[in-house]
Amino acid sequence: MSKEAQREKQDSGDRGSRAADTDRIQVAQLLTDAAAQGRLQLSEYEDRLTKAYAATTYEELDRLQADLPGVTVSPRRGGVCKPAPSTLLLAIMGAFERRGRWNVPHKLTTLALWGGGVIDLRYADFTSTEVEIHAYSIMGGQTILLPPEINVEIHGHGVMGGFDHRVPGKGTPGAPTVKIRGFSLWGDVGIKRKKRKARRSASDPR
Template identity: 30%
Template sequence: MTSLTPYAGDDPAQRASDADRDRVAAILGEALATGRLTSTEHADRLDAAYAAVTMGDLVPLTRDLPQVSGPTSLPATEKQEVAAVFSKVIRGGRWVAGRHTELRSTFGALIVDLTDAVIPGREVTLELNSFCGKLIVTVPHNAHVIDEGIALFSKRAVTGGKTEGDGPLIRVTGKAAFGKIVVYREAYP
């Protein structure tokens, strides 16, 4: 007999925890790795998993996939790194950000748009490091941004503050040395 939810005994009306969302994300990651999901399907389902409120919201996301046996690690959603070294790199559209995403620009330009990215969980940390480079990040219009970074002989402009609604918390860390870091909110749709 197949369980209604990803884990036997779960009540579909029960509120989902971050651990529940992570377990579903592991199943989705395994399905992507084995070719059962395309990257677009994976991103769409992962976005829905991290937006799920109840266990019942998670059911349709894994119903057509086999369960993952063994440990459910999520290296792809835990840490990401994007770097521009002596080059210009633009990252945007639909992609999966990590809970800890390091963005690094060294003698280059890195432009990252998080407005369509899948943000895993309710809080992510962006470690922004720029040495003699430029780093520009656009965050979703409903994001709450906390700046904890430093600058040395650099420009560092982080806007975003607190907003109304339930958008993600984006904690900005890292340092700029002889460079430029700009973080701003997308225009309200």
């Protein structure tokens, strides 16, 4: 067998082998890049993103990015997820906000004390398949916005306040899971699914 035939056989075997979580996350980020640059319409982006999270083989992932200009399919497969560093967001008589394109860490802690905040995950880059959000509102309020495909588990509670538990819709199998814990005291933690909007420009992700 020639070297070229051997390479083709190896490439074919790689494409049919099982994809890792890191590969799905990487492709999801490439698709988000393409959408931000206007190379994918919103509906096409969301469709491909759902398929990327549900993909089980490299061949499926390669098909989702093969027609994107300037994208080279990485020959390196698998590897360990490297989540962004844990983050603490405080709104003490003030406000915090995470919107648009940002790296979601494995662990995020938020505190709204006589203040408010917004965590918008619709356009964010996930860096791990599981995200823990510890949300605390004391005489304040905060809102967590989830895109349609993300899975969610909620274990928080409210004391003379509100902590959303019922989030309509189901996520996509294989998509990241956001686990939300915490409490509200005379405050509110709102958790909602919200559809993405078509971006008017790269500088206006909302």
